[in-house]
Amino acid sequence: MNEQDLKKARIDMCSLIELPRISERSGSLTPIQNSKEIPFDIKRVFYLYDIPGGVTRGGHAHKECHQLLVAASGAFDIKVSDGESEKVYRLDRPYFGLHIPPGVWAEELGFSSGSICLVLTSHEFDESDYWRDYGEYLKFKKER
Known part of the structure; x- marks a missing residue:
């Protein structure tokens, strides 16, 4: 994204995505395919687990990378901010994910015991x- 688009990124650009699910007596399955269920090609996958109570994760925004966060197990909140507005999403079903576009700040908090946060990203890791x-994020967003 160019700088102007990043400055215009707003929390209403985040979206809850219902992922497909196949449920049978033997269990459930949720497939996720590049650019089909989610609005980007997946370049990296990681997950957070064994998160102590009261800990906040994330606390950053990306310049290029899109993310989809899924509560693969348990539940947690995601607080998103664009420097002007904030919103909190609760993820507690493994077939819903929150798409966070570049330019939106996000923090994960309020993890239930045994939670697993699955993260799919559009880019490989790049500090x-x-x-x-x-x-610094707010300073960038307010520059004209």
């Missing part, structure tokens, strides 16, 4: 793609 300091 230069992150804003990790909220003050």
Whole structure:
């Protein structure tokens, strides 16, 4: 994304996506395919687990990378911010994911015991793609 598009990124650009699910007596399955169920091709997958109570994860925004977060097990909240507005989403079903586009700050918190946060991303890891300091993020968003 170019700088102007990043500055225009808003929390209403985040979206809850209902993923397909196939349920049988033997269990359930949720397939996720590139650019079909989600609005990007997947380049990286990781998951967070064994998260102690009261801990907040994330606390950053991306410059290029899209993310889809899924509560593969348990539940947690995702607080998103664009520097002007905030919203909290509760993820508690493994067939719903929150799409977070570049330019939106996100923090994961309120993890239930045994939670697993599955993260699918549009880019491989690159430290230069992150804003990790909220003050620097706000400064960038307010520059004209």
